[in-house]
Amino acid sequence: MLRALEIRDMLIIDRLELEFQPGLNVLTGETGAGKSILLDSLGFVLGWRGRADLVRQGADQGEVVAAFELATGHPAREVLRAAGLPEGDELILRRVNTVDGRKTAWVNDRRASGEVLRQLSEVLVELHGQQDDRGLLDPKGHREMLDAYGDLGGMRDAVRAAWRDLAARRKALAEAEAALAAVRAEEDFLRHAVAELDALDPQPGEEAELDTRRRLMQAAERIREDIARAAQAIGAQGAEGAAGDALRWLEGVADKAEGQLDEPVAALGRALVELDEAGRGVDRCLEALSFNPLELEIIEERLFAIRGLARKHGVLPDDLGGFAEGLRGQIAALEAGDADLRARRQALEAAESEYAAAAGALSAARAQAAGRLDNAVMAELAPLRMERAVFSTGIRPAEPGPGGHDEVSFTVATNPGAPAGPLNRIASGGELSRFLLALKVCLTGTDSGLTMIFDEIDRGVGGATADAVGRRLAQLAAGGQVLVVTHSPQVAARGAHHWRVEKRIEAEATLSTVRPMRGPDRVDEIARMLSGERITPEARAAAEALMVG
Incomplete structure (x- = not known):
């Protein structure tokens, strides 16, 4: 869980300290106020590849520090152990970027590489947005998501073990055949x-x-x-x-x-x-x-x-x-070679049968899990005003491997009778946001301590649909932590914690800051999102109604 984020001299931020909380954390503000800079800074300290010109003009270097709370058994602990880094209940990442582009990182006060940061980021933070091609939109990860949803880890481990045994026996037979052929050539x-x-x-x-x-x-x-x-x-x-x-x-x-x-x-x-x-x-x-x-x-x-x-x-x-x-x-080996080859071929056939049985059982379990996932996603789409859309988990035969012999992909059809296709090719911006949210709500039980970030995932929706998006985000955050950057008052009203990103000018320099929104300030911010700069009593009343509802 992300506890704190400290940013110094990054783009238009001179110094900023944020303390996040469990539940739904909402970031709002005018377009261009710097909300995306917060995500860029977080991505920088997590080792993500992004824009190069991050250092604030006039500063020698920019620095970002992120503090995470790690539960017992959190997968980040295994990454730390593998990298030989200190492990504890708190994980502190620090990264510095100089004007000339040199980047240096520390993990719990120990120097670390960008690759270690990226490995940690995969188990710490998950970003979702309309341009997200690393998470739910990446077909390469759909099979793992389905397995996690269906709690098929044990069956997948059995398939992996059977595959390793099969590969080892194939290699042993090939080596024995080659050795015997070489001996026969020189008999x-x-x-x-x-x-x-x-x-x-x-x-x-x-x-x-x-x-x-x-x-x-x-x-x-x-x-x-x-x-x-x-x-x-x-x-x-x-x-x-x-x-x-x-x-x-x-x-x-x-x-x-x-x-x-x-x-x-x-x-x-x-x-x-x-x-x-x-x-x-x-x-x-x-x-x-x-x-x-x-x-x-x-x-x-x-x-x-x-x-x-x-x-x-x-x-x-x-x-x-x-x-x-x-x-x-x-x-002697030549004379015993034929018998040895027969024994090895029999062992290979047994391994092939064992793999086929394990992979077949996994395929059947995946088909059942796919049906349950499709029903769950469809149930989530109805409140998001997409009751006519069709979500489907496609399973096709693939080359056998350690993960079985299935290829899994999530496809959608926005209307009955319309052709189905990949999420990011079929759905429009607003539809895609809702598909991703519905899918994530269904899959969230498979996550382990991830902080989920939704970057304007509610873009293109409003009214009752935006309200449904907000309710689903709040539901998603109930058992963990969600950060959402939003322009929707319906979504902002569902936040448990609210910050407003603002832009100001000091000494002819543009700077961005973040203020916590509490009490009347939060009501005014949601009212501004409803009515614009001129906040009316009616807008305040509407804001209060949203927050209550």
Whole structure:
């Protein structure tokens, strides 16, 4: 509910503070006094797109502050939570517009975007007028309005859930079919590749081990000849044999050398021991380097085969085993694919049946709700002097979707036998106003804390019809809050709270102000609306009669 509106330096308003109340709030005044500026300012703070030149001439910036009262569970609270903004029983919107066109907004003293303002406006305020193309005149919202009128939210949620399940199963089937088709296209390759890998059976780490053995064998061919020559030079035919001969010769004459050969003989003995150890070590090396040349060929053939398969499949040699497992998995999926597809198709058929049942039930419920709505609107049109008009809620088949498979539109025929058509194309200005009011009266029970604004919705009607419009507006405001901008004294007389918008000139500047109308002032204002600037006793009496009636 809108509690207060504060406007500073907007168009011809220098400073204005208004406190609104529950019930029917009426704004009256001469044409051009600034009533539309109030709505422009309210639309500005709510983030609506409107005129750009809002700042009052001579001011640096314009500012609008709107305060709303939020009941527990008001949908605006969810918008605030989603935007990460403070939430409470009072919601304060503030927006500033500078001369150069920059706009800045705050929600509960936190900076906010224009998009957040617009999301809040959708659950705070509803504007109705002859040029209104966002609300009742927009066919895109008629299905939701019918569902709300018929209290079909639960059935619509069931349809939405069935649609989500159906869409998910369609997607899953399509993905499974595509995957299976891709596997089938490569079936020959998969089976050949698995057979090739199974035949080779590469093991993790095998490639590195084979490479080491191959390099060792290749090195052995180059060094074995030198090692063999060294073995020959060390052995009995070489150094060891010569040292042994020298030792025997020296030992044979050592006793005649008076001890001078004792050390050389001992050294040669030690040398023979070392030569023997060296010879055995060289022999062991020669034995280790001995291999079958065919073994090198076998090792090289397997090593190259492993590396070739790794390059072919674009994996590391040690990953060939895991890659083979993956291919086997694809073959297994291929072999089980037909059964999987059958199961998925059966699940899709079940989901289609469930959606069709839910959507069909919703369609039937919509048809019943449409009949009730048509009767309710027709009952409201009679007091509005449109008893010959025909209102109809049309339901046509549409593409299935999360909201069902119905297209809903409100149509009217202004006279029996006349062709029916959309509200804004068939009805004249005055007729359209009354159609909108009748429809809104019937739908008002579906609103949740909305402040409804009617901008000269009574234009083009007068007398008893205007009185009926006023009574319906008062009825509409009984359980909430309605703001109406009007030139009709019959409508103004039904207001619970009344303001007059006036224009004055100060220091050659035109300014607009708003005064509350109470007691005699209100009687005079309604009398002025009846008779013009010259207020007669008869006009006052007529005004008092309207207010009483």
